[in-house]
Structures are given as C-alpha cells and as structure tokens.
Amino acid sequence: MAYRMHLMVCAGTGCVSNRSLEVRDALQKELLKRGLEDEIQVVTTGCNGFCGVGPLMVVHPDGIFYQQLTPKEIPLLVEEHFLKGRPVPRLMYTPPEAPTPLPKMSDIPFFSRQRLVALRNRGLIDPEKIEEYIARDGYTAFAKALTQMTPEGIIAEVKRAGLRGRGGAGFITGVKWEKVRNARGEPKYIICNGDEGDPGAFMDRSIFESDPHSVIEGMLIGARAMGASHGVVYIRNEYPLAVQRILIAIDQAREYGLLGENILDSGMDFDLSVTRGAGAFVCGEETALIASVEGRLGDPRARPPYPAEYGLWGKPTCINNVETWANVSPIITQGAEWYREIGTETSKGTKVFSLVGKINNTGLVEVPMGITLRELIYDIGGGIPDGKKFKAVQTGGPSGGCIPAGMMDQPIVYETRAEKRTVSEALDLPIDYESLTEVGSMMGSGGMVVMDEDTCMVDVARYFLAFTQDESCGACTPCREGTMLMLNILTKITNGHGTMDDLRALEEIAWIVKQTSLCGLGKTAPNPVLTTLRYFRDEYLAHIEAHKCPAHVCRELNTYTIDPVVCVERGHGCGVCKRECPEKAIFGEKKQPHRIDPALCRKCGVCVDVCHFDAVIVD
C-alpha cells in the first residue's frame, strides 16, 4: 500500500538539540498503535530553516506546518489530524500580532518570501537516502554536464550565470574555474570549504545536513569542467551531524558508482575524501585550509601565487564555499539565463543568511540578492522581539561590520566599482558585495546578527576582537600584536578607563592592521571596530567622556539607585535586595525605602534581577 501522508520531521542540529528525535519516536509509536504505520510515513529531514520554533514538522500533501512539538502532544495530533482529518490549530504557527494561526507553510511569510536555490531540497528529502535526492532530479545536472556539455561549455555557463563565491569574497566562480582549468600541473584538485568559523553562521552546516548530495553533485560538475581527479570536503569537526551526513552521502554515491572510476561508464575518474578541521578559525582561509589538509599547521601564506596556480600539494586547486557548490546543479539544469533572472545586475542568484540575535524569527533563509535589509529583518524575520527598537545588524561574522538603522532600506546587491554610490542616512542600502564593502562591512558568508537598543556597540566590537585575537595564528606581526592591542583598548573603554588618546590609537591601529596583515583574518579583524567607530562613535564618546554605557551593558559604567517611592508604595520596603546583595551594600528597614551605598556597590546587577517591583534604576 502506498503512503498517503508524509510527515517531514526536522532533524537538523537545532531541532535535534531540542529533542526532535524524541518527537519522531513518539510519532512512530503512536502510528503503530493506531495501525497507521503503512499509510503514513515519517521522514527525518535536514534543517527546515525556521529554527526558532523547533521541533517542527511539515505534513504533506497538505503542506501544514506544526511547530514547538513535544512528545506529549503527539497522541492528540495523530488522532485529530492523521486519523480524523482535523488539523490542530493549537500546534500551528501564529505570527506576532495575528489573531489566528497560519496552517499552511506556504502562507507563512517567513517561508513564502524566500526563494530556494541552494536549499531547494531542504525539508523535502531524507538526506541519508540518495534515492530521494535522485527523485528530485538529483544528478541529472551532472549527467547532462558529462554527456552533453564540454568542460569549456560548463565553465562558460557558470561564468554567464554570474555565480559569485558565497564564502564572502564574492569572486566570480566561473573565472576561478577557468583559471584552474588553464593552469599547468597534474593532478588538479577541488576543495569544498566547509569550515564555517563565523560565530552565528550555520548556512553551510544546514546544507550538509539537509542536502549533502547537492554539494557532491556540484563538485562532480566542477571536476568535469576543470579536469580535477580528486576532491576534498573540508568540514569543521564541531559539526558532528553534518560530518555524519556527508560521509553517508559520499558512501552512497560511491556505491552507486557516482564517485570512483569510470563514472556512469564515461571514463571519468573522480573521488572525494573528507578532512575534518581541528578547531581553528583561521583554517577557513584558503591557504591555511590547504595547509591543514596537508597535515601542516594552519598558517596562511602570502598570495600570489593563488591556489588556482599553486594549491594543494603544490598543484592547481579550486576552493569554493559549500553554498557555491550547492548552486552549481540548478545552473546547469535550468541554464545561466534562468539564474540571471534572479537577483540584480551585478549580484545574480540568491544568498543564504542565518538570521540570529534579537529577532523574532530566528532561522535560516535564502533570498534573492536585491532584497533590502528591512525586508529581511521585518517581513521575513518578523521584527524585533518585545517591541524593542532595531539598532544595527552585524553582517559577516567577526570579519564583517555593523550596519545601522539608517541604512536599512538599501537592496542587497552587487555593484560594479564604477557605480559606487555615496552613502547617506536615508538611502536604501543594497545588501551588495560592493556597497556593503563601501559601507565598511564585508557581506561575508551570510551570518546576520540583529541587535537592538539594549546592545552596546563598543561591547560588540570588544566581543569580536576577543574572538579574532584568540584565533589569530600569530604568523604576522600586525595581526598578532594589533588584535591584542585593539582588544586591550576596547576592554579598557568598556571598563570605564578609556581616554581620548586610547580612541585615537585604536583607530590608527585598526587601519594599520587592516592594510598590512598577511591574510584575510587580520585584514578583516578590525572591521567591527572601524564600522562601530563610523556609525556609533557617540557610544564610544559616552563611555570615555561621560563614563556611561548608553545600553547599560558595561556594568562598570552603570550606577544603581533605588527609587524610594516605588520601593515603599509598590514594594513596601520588602528587603529582598538587601538580603541578596553580595556586598551588603543595601541599607534600609522593612517598610522603609531602601538605598544602595555607591561606595560598596560592585555593580553586579543582582538587585535588579531580584526586585519584583522594578524599583532599581540603572543609569
């Protein structure tokens, strides 16, 4: 008997950590109990994208979306929806401010405004079954590339499509492929950069977890185009589920003869190996990555020569990001002209972003280039929680920078150098490789951390510098010494001891590190500093001159006082704060207004946390 219903249970890392596999087990148990196990299939998929509301499930063919599931609700769900045909509104998604839930996934703005290319199969297949990938036209692009196209033809198509490197630098992929094809040296290698070191970014992880074959197929096509005989998938070890799925996928592809010798009887030989990263952010940089694959320490080297000429084992090597590889098959199947219709003039195609931070709809989205930051954050992201004001979005991880509210209406696009615009407050900022670089942020690999009015921008800069300083490999002086110096100054400022001389030094050091570092890590480490200085200089000045943190994040600069009226009239002098204060800095009798002795106050903030009446004023 054929299945009449498929339950797509999300088993990406986010949902799995939220125990979605227990939900799956509960489903299977209940279906068995009701005798429905031959009619209803339970499928575990990779990341669905709406991570903020997991564990989640999509019911097909109805397309109904269920969220925040626990094993407890499963018996009711099975009886009501799967047996009696009555979907359960209580378990559906209700947008903020909306009166009723939206049953269908296609009606939910978070999903409906996305355009899936790299993530075309997400949530629709079991990533551990190659047959399901094939069912959705998997490997037909490769078959076409192998039997109906020449290597030069493939490169021309990818070039014409305008695909640009999704790892952050945005180099034109077809041009890189051409360089590798034309380079002298055998054998040639291709590498998939799955290191994804940026905090807050999980685009590549999701691709590995939901659709690992999309990467394998992209690499097969690239291998044919460039004449490569071996490929390496470099994936960070901190992604156990992703590692597991890519290994299974490679095994299955090999069993089917899609990897190995004489693929599809064509005479083409190609195989893939997996190298796991050992925990260094710098190994996302291509030359450091190559060193790591070779078993050496992950130290970057100067370029030129670029890996296209001299790469892995000294041979011509093409390194591309995971998302770049995942975009190749649709371009081959549907053609460059189709791809060119998505996006804008200089930025073709789509981009996957991880929307995290102070945002209602946390998750993973894929949108056409040209969408504005505002649409991304409000229409898809659902806006800022708790009615707080949007302050800035940090794009590109620690290599990126902050973009303030005034720039929100610019479309995310690429611009040619000749069309550089001047940036002013009321402009629409295209999320475009060029204009973002001009604004001072690299688009980066796609991490988007949203910040609200309660975020201190100086503290954000300090946070990212702490990261890059720790990850600096130490090979070159500007980065090794410079990140430490910048971090020290930022720490001093957040502690209330910064001076104007410190600020001047900070800016100067930032520019020097940016211009003289050996590799991308050092060159971009100062970006958070430079962009926050550019757009939030007033916050730095408040810290230094007024000794205040406007967002009240930097505790040393806060003063804590108790409002005597609130304390007595609402709290009746309850004395809880006095009891909890670790420094015994609070004085007062029961039913009398309490007060904090500033000399003893350690500014720990415990009194704020324990007061039920909001009587403590933080300034």
Place this chain on the structure above:
Amino acid sequence: MPKLKLEDLARIRDEARRATLLREGAGRVKVIVHMGTCGIAAGGRKVMEAVLREVEERNLRDVMVTIAGCAGLCSREPMATVEVLGEAPVKYVELTEGKVKEIFSEHVVGGKIAEQYALAVGSERTH
C-alpha cells in the same frame, strides 16, 4: 548496489519520485476520504484502504489521497470527494470497496464522473 549507467539514473528517479511526489503537493487528482466520527463508524477505514490499494495496484503517480473530517451528511457515510485539477469536486456517498474500484476506473482514471454513486458536484457556499 551495481554501478549506475545513465538509464539507471532515470529509472531510479521515476521509481523514487512516485514516493516523494506527495511532498510537492502537486497531483492531477485528489481523493479525500471523509473520516469524521460518522465516517469512521460507517467503515471509512476500509474505504481508505480500498482507495490506497487502487492507487498502488494501478500504479498511479499523480493521485493524492488525503483525509478530511465530517462533510455534514452523516447518514450517507462512508463518503469520499474526488477533485480533478481544474474541475469541480464530486462527492460520492455510501461507498463500498466495489464502488471504489468502479469510481477509480470511471472517474479518477477515465475522467468521467461515476454518476450512479455521486451525490453532487461542487461544494456548498461557505460565506
């Protein structure tokens, strides 16, 4: 698993597609079996099984089978609605296994409404 040839790829795709087509929500025909309490009491589960068997035996790849609650006419259960893409839905009443077979031959596959078992064409107004 033997090494694939080009033809094998297409064959696997077609076979696997049958199973996963359901997820894309597309299909030429949708058969809705009514499974409210009245439907289940009247033997709706057997009708459901018969429908699924028909889909399986006839190797139909463009037919979606789904369920709904009570349609409102409890006395004529078991009921099923057949919706062909682009046409008005047809409600069939007092179903048995044999009638399901005929409905599949005549309507689902043949394209002609099996009038002897149909109650009505179209749906009631909801506003």
